[in-house]
Amino acid sequence: MGAIVRKRKTVESQIRSLSGGFAALRKPGAWLYLVVAAGAGMRIFLLLASEGTLDVEIWQAHAKTLMEVGVVDYYRGGRFTFNHPPPMGLTASALLSLSESSGLGFPFLLRLPFALLDAVTALLLFRCLSLAKHRGLRNARYALASLFWLSPLAAIFSAYHGNSDSAVAFFLVAATLCLARGNPVWAGAVLGLSLWVKIPGLIALPVLLLSIPEWRDRFRFCLAMGGVAFLGYFPWLIQDGAAVIRSVFLYKGLVIQTTVGTPIWGLQVFYPDPAELSPSAFDLFRRFRAGYYQWNSVIALGPVVAYALLRDRSRSVETVLAGLAGSYLILYGLTNFWAFQYLAWSLPFWAILGFRIASFAHILTFLYIYGLYAWLCGSPLLLGEWDFIGKSNWPATLLTLRDLNVLFFFTAALYLLAGASSEAWKRWRGR
Numbered sequence: 328m329g330a331i332v333r334k335r336k337t338v339e340s341q342i343r344s345l346s347g348g349f350a351a352l353r354k355p356g357a358w359l360y361l362v363v364a365a366g367a368g369m370r371i372f373l374l375l376a377s378e379g380t381l382d383v384e385i386w387q388a389h390a391k392t393l394m395e396v397g398v399v400d401y402y403r404g405g406r407f408t409f410n411h412p413p414p415m416g417l418t419a420s421a422l423l424s425l426s427e428s429s430g431l432g433f434p435f436l437l438r439l440p441f442a443l444l445d446a447v448t449a450l451l452l453f454r455c456l457s458l459a460k461h462r463g464l465r466n467a468r469y470a471l472a473s474l475f476w477l478s479p480l481a482a483i484f485s486a487y488h489g490n491s492d493s494a495v496a497f498f499l500v501a502a503t504l505c506l507a508r509g510n511p512v513w514a515g516a517v518l519g520l521s522l523w524v525k526i527p528g529l530i531a532l533p534v535l536l537l538s539i540p541e542w543r544d545r546f547r548f549c550l551a552m553g554g555v556a557f558l559g560y561f562p563w564l565i566q567d568g569a570a571v572i573r574s575v576f577l578y579k580g581l582v583i584q585t586t587v588g589t590p591i592w593g594l595q596v597f598y599p600d601p602a603e604l605s606p607s608a609f610d611l612f613r614r615f616r617a618g619y620y621q622w623n624s625v626i627a628l629g630p631v632v633a634y635a636l637l638r639d640r641s642r643s644v645e646t647v648l649a650g651l652a653g654s655y656l657i658l659y660g661l662t663n664f665w666a667f668q669y670l671a672w673s674l675p676f677w678a679i680l681g682f683r684i685a686s687f688a689h690i691l692t693f694l695y696i697y698g699l700y701a702w703l704c705g706s707p708l709l710l711g712e713w714d715f716i717g718k719s720n721w722p723a724t725l726l727t728l729r730d731l732n733v734l735f736f737f738t739a740a741l742y743l744l745a746g747a748s749s750e751a752w753k754r755w756r757g758r
């Protein structure tokens with residue numbers, strides 16, 4: 328038994344340091360070409376052979392409505408809640424027009440840009456890690472960039488799911504690279520441009536801003552971000568600014584459940600059954616649940632800001648990437664307003680948090696997301712209809728995987744916050 332444990336530790340150590348049989352991963356070779364081909368093959372297959380999730384149909388409805396009534400009127404109300412930035416809405420409308428004129432399917436055209444963007448994200452991640460101060464991360468830059476490109480989850484979210492969330496990771500890696508190269512203006516412009524596609528890049532703002540040492544550069548960063556973002560919203564803000572701000576920037580997300588009330592995420596999965604509570608306990612629970620939902624944005628985002636303020640603020644690129652990963656993991660662990668594809672926001676950065684936390688995050692989320700999607704489709708290749716509405720009674724295995732994921736991210740959030748608090752305490756004592 329002891330020999331098995333020692334062998335396992337030796338293998339784990341070799342993976343961490345890319346030594347022994349893993350040393351070949353430090354440099355490009357035949358393995359890299361196979362990874363590139365496999366990652367491309369996954370995405371091409373999903374683009375051509377699958378139709379995606381319900382989000383594809385919703386985006387098609389968005390695009391059709393936008394063509395009929397325009398952006399501002401759709402923000403004021405429609406068949407679906409439209410909470411996306413105006414440029415992304417116009418892009419969807421253009422893709423629908425292209426689909427109708429070319430004969431190419433809208434699901435294919437909607438997902439193609441984000442599948443291609445994954446390749447750029449992997450390349451930018453490689454560039455970032457090439458600038459890392461930690462020698463081990465520099466040695467692992469080929470392996471870590473390849474890990475993201477080969478990730479089935481990354482391929483599912485970009486080439487299958489049918490939403491714009493994969494773009495968030497691209498913009499954050501690009502902004503980090505700009506900061507690492509000493510250009511806060513370009514970093515701010517990139518983050519501002521991300522707001523043309525999806526809003527959650529703002530969650531990274533505390534970490535990115537605090538990684539800039541000079542106040543002057545922070546001001547330039549914010550000015551560039553605000554200026555670029557404003558250009559993407561100005562034509563619609565002057566028509567009905569309240570509708571745009573309410574729909575895009577004040578959108579809290581949804582507590583998504585199946586038609587029989589099964590929640591897909593959040594600490595609510597561990598709530599007691601109200602039917603089993605006494606009247607007094609039920610009243611207390613009801614008030615707690617209402618307050619938790621009402622203040623969930625503060626409960627989730629407050630610790631994200633605290634984490635950025637408390638953690639080590641060394642200016643290395645790996646510290647920034649780890650801060651981004653930690654910020655989103657904390658959000659995942661504390662929010663009840665969540666959707667499957669939100670994991671794509673931070674997926675490329677998980678490995679920077681360390682071997683064990685990254686391993687648990689990748690394995691648990693893959694088992695849950697892929698297992699659920701395959702069950703909903705009735706196909707291990709995700710070829711059938713993604714029947715979230717029809718298949719509302721989830722099997723016990725999927726419910727267990729959901730609970731393990733929620734518990735892991737909640738525990739990871741507490742761990743990261745405790746670690747950041749410990750770092751702050753040591754710095755304070757050191758002064």
